[in-house]
Amino acid sequence: MKINFAVFLIAWLCAASTFVCAQGIGGKVTDNRQQPLVGASVYLMKDSVLVKTALADASGMFSFSGVKGGTYHIQVSKVGFVLHKTGLLKPDTSLILTLQPEAKELKEIVVTSRRAFVEQKLDRTVVNVDALISNAGATALDVLEKSPGVLIDQSGAISLKGKGGVKIYIDDKPTYLSGSELENYLRSLASSAIDQIELMSNPPARYDAAGNGGVINIRLKRNKSKGFNGGLNLSYAQGSYAKTNNGMNFTYRYNKINLFGNFSYNVNNGFNDLDINRHFLTNEGLPDYDFLQNSFIRRKSGSYNAKVGLDYYFSEKSTFGVVVNGLLNPGNVNTLNKSSFINRAGYIDSTIVALNRQENRFRNGSLNLNYRHRFEKEGQEITFDADYLRYQNNIDQSFDNTGSLPDGGITTNELLTGHLPSNIRIWSGKTDYAHPFSDGFKLESGLKSSYTQTDNVAAYFLTQGGKTTPDYGKTNHFIYKERISAGYLNLNKSWKRISVQLGLRFENTRSDAHQLGNIERPDSAFQRSYNGLFPTAYFEYKLDSTGTHSINLNYGRRIDRPYYEDLNPFLSPLDKFTYYTGNPFLRPAYTNNLELSYTFKNITAAFNYSKTKDEVNETIEIVDGIYYSRPGNLGQIVVKGASVDAGFDLAKWFNFHLYGSLTNIHTTSQFYTGLLNTQGTFVFVRPVFKFNLPSDWTAQLDAGYQSKVTNAQFVASARGKINAAMTKRFSPSLSLSLVGNDLFYTFKNAGDINNLANVKANFLNRSDTRTVVLSLNYRFGQAITGLRKHNANGAESEKNRVKN
Structure with a gap:
């Protein structure tokens, strides 16, 4: 190879x-x-x-x-x-x-003219973050949740236009995170540091093919100014608990040197009040007994996030750059878990109280070296990138379980402790070449190679009756290695009314996994190698000479490789009756996406269709009363949808923006309980009202509503929220904002879990969503143009697959 x-x-x-x-x-x-x-x-x-x-x-x-x-x-x-x-x-x-x-x-x-909240491009939708004033003092996760077509479910998973498997990028660089760590990272990133969010349900060929749901690229602010300049944002939020989210960005430009950076400090202080109810049935379908569980999860963390870069201009044509990123996220999670067994007569049979503690020490660092050379012909250039990334996560867990009878008698008392260190290293190199022709054609091409190595250890010990012994059923050591080689071609051309962009990407994947055994469990290993071709196509036709009316059609094929952690067969307990485990037999999923849209001025109507084979999704299985959550391949998922995105300046002082969608999800798959065949249609609406008031005051009212969603094994109940915001601009560089989120505390996750053997299950998850935020924003410096901007490193999709 x-x-x-x-x-x-x-x-x-x-x-x-x-x-x-x-x-x-x-x-x-x-x-x-x-x-x-x-x-x-x-x-x-x-x-x-x-x-x-x-x-x-x-x-x-x-x-x-x-x-x-x-x-x-x-x-x-x-x-x-x-x-x-x-x-x-x-x-x-x-x-x-x-x-x-x-x-x-x-x-x-x-x-000057105002930036629109949403802009439509040939291959993406662009959201201007500062255009929505309720984003003041918010986090990147909050901003994403207010973006058109983006939904975040009860587990923190992000979907775009009804499709999961979305990859999150920062400045065209993948976050390399997923699950709770991605959620924590997005909560640590201040909205004040974000310039734009690019939503790409069908990304062009220069992006890695990974991500069946597409790519969401978060572009950070980078001041284009001489000397030293930047911005500072300080915010304080009060809900049930106090939080803070602060950020700073700067640029220093002098002669041939351009130094830039972003820093943020975040205190995330919140909770989840989670109910999971399981109603067991007899083989005849009659009520047998109930298992009712409440977990009050108290989370505290402090995140330190930094990005520093340096560009050195050798000449007008050649630039060398270095970018260093770092994230430190220590935190702890304390959970009080109360579980009750209810017999057929409706009385408590027994109770289990678990005091669960977890300390996390997550950190990552990355180094990017890049070089760009522009040729004499304008637009002709070649770039090189080399990346090294390392992620480390140390988790210490303790589960103190006490079982008791209704009369107070103790039936069990045990302590389970775990130490889970995890290390991930990623090396990547890529090169891209762009060549414009004088007849308007432009050809882009590139090569990429990456190597990833993960090393995960789980060591568990069980203490009963004063005696501590290793728990070999949960203890594990998993090593995974993966190599991906890729190349692409992309060609685009625009005529007076027609624009065309065609791309083709090839990727070869080779993986090697090894699960080390112990005295009770044998070694196991597997190797895989597969190739894939991923075409993309975009067509735009302007119905008139001014481009007021236009029609767009795009198509793309994508792949979703399993997250590294999802391949790990670790058994991680929430309590002694609830476990999360990986699946080393996961296969990659493939999706074909098709979208047709019509645009008239600031109104875009779109129709989308996608078909996914072997999508990786969370599955729930109950065996002998034990609840197992694990990722699994679902045979086929078809998503069909229609959406409207529109913006109106109804008056000089009043602007209205509306996004609405209608989506149908149909899942068919062989499942633990036989055939899984679910289908449902849901509505999503997000209106935004903005008022420009006298004396530099601005007010905003926005809302979001989602009807019941049926997706594979889960049915999520309807939910919605209303937000309000007010901003006072004291000068072009200083403003103060007051934001109220989820004013009526209606944004709660609830639903049912279906296709369980002789079990009916439902859940309700409440969190600290009703908050008041006070934010101060200060900018300094004078804007100039023409600075070099490097937005793509070589470690593209591998980063998104880190899951801790």
Whole structure:
């Protein structure tokens, strides 16, 4: 495989160096934030005479083909921006044109156009975080929950347009986390550090194929300014418990050096009040006995998050960069668990009280080295990235279980302790090459190779009657190694009314797993190797010359590899009757996605369809009264949906945004209890009302409602919440916000668990969602344009599969 990859690399580099450009003038139009300016008017002039005109497409690209010899200049205009004029140009030229927003000074206050809350692109939906003032003082998880089409379930799993398996990226770099650690990380990231959220249900080929539900890319703020500048956000939240979320970002630019960073400190102080009720039946379907369980889970953690980077500009064309990331997240979880057995007569038969304690010490660090070289032709560039990441998690657990009879007599008293160290190392390298042609075509290609090694240990000891012995049934040691090699091609072209983007990605995966045994359990091991081709296609047709009406169609195939921890057959207890365990026999899941959308001004209506084979999902099995939660492959899941996203400026002082969707999920699979065949349709609505008031006051009211959701084995009850916010801007750099979340405390997770053998089960989970947040935001520095921005490292999807 190493020889094949080397041959592939050499062939690719040779091909990249042999491109030949045709005659023409073309390029890209962007704003001062380097975002494409869709619909900008581009005029080709010769001696002050208009020769040709063009409109910038969804990627900001334009081109003039068949240009004869001589010299020309270009003018670019768009409403809200200053007219841009170039110097003299010759044919066979490609360039990037940056337009500055129009601004006027009135009593020392600069007024510019507002950023829309949601923007639609050819291959993604972009959410501007600061446009929603209730995001002030919030966390990244809160911001995601308010984004169009994003749902977060009772276990913290994130879905997009009804599909799970979503991968979370930060600045085009994967978080490499999942489960509770991803949830904790997103809670540690302050919303004040976030600039945009990109929602990609069908990502282009340059992204790893992993993630059946797509990719959510969180772009952090990076000030483009000379000297030292940045932003500071301080917030205090009060619910049942106090919390705080603080962040700072900065940039220092001097000569050939650009230093930047983001820091955040978070105190997460909350609870979960969880009821799980299991009603056991006889073989004839009659009531037998009940097992009623309440867990009050008290969580405390303090997160320290840091990112520091340095760019060094060797020349106008070449830049070297280094980025260091670090996360320290110590915390503890104390759970009081009360379980009661109720006999057929309705009386308590016995009770178990468990005092569970867990201390976590999670930390990770990463190093990225990157190099970018721009060629003479504008838009032609090559980049290289090398990454090393390490994750360490040490968990100490104790489960003190006491069983008693109704008369107070003690039946059992035992203490289970566990030590669970986990280490994950990831090495990755990638290179990308982009080549624009003068006729408007642009070709992108790339190669990537990654290697991951995980080492997980679980050592459990049981104390009964004053005697402590190893618990070999739960003790384990699991080692997993994986290599992924990939290459892709992506081609795009825009005409006056048609834009096309086609991509193809190839990935080879080789894995090696080893479960070490003990005196009671034998060794086991497995190896796998598989290949995959993942095509993507995007088509846009503008129904009129201005692009007011347009139709988009896109298709993509994706893969979801199991999380590393889900492959680990560890048995982790919540109490002596409830266990979470992994599944080393999980297979990768494959999904085909298709979406058709129509856009009229700020209104987009979309229809989506996806079909997934072998989706990895949580499954519940009850054996001899013991509740086991483990990941499993579900045979087939079909998701069909329709959505509307619309924004309206109803008055100068009043803006209204609405996102609504209708989604049907149909699951069929062989299951523990036979055939699993479930289907349900749910509605999701999220309106946002924004009021611009006198004296620089802004008010906002937003809400979210989700009807009952049927997904595989679970039926989640309807839920919703209402939020309100008020902001006072004292100056262009200083503002104060007051936010109220879940005002009526209606955002609770409840539902039923189906397809259990002779058992009916339901759950209700209440958490600290009703909060009041006071947030202070301060910005300093002066914005400039033209800074280099490196957004992609080589460790793409592996990071998202870390689960602790």
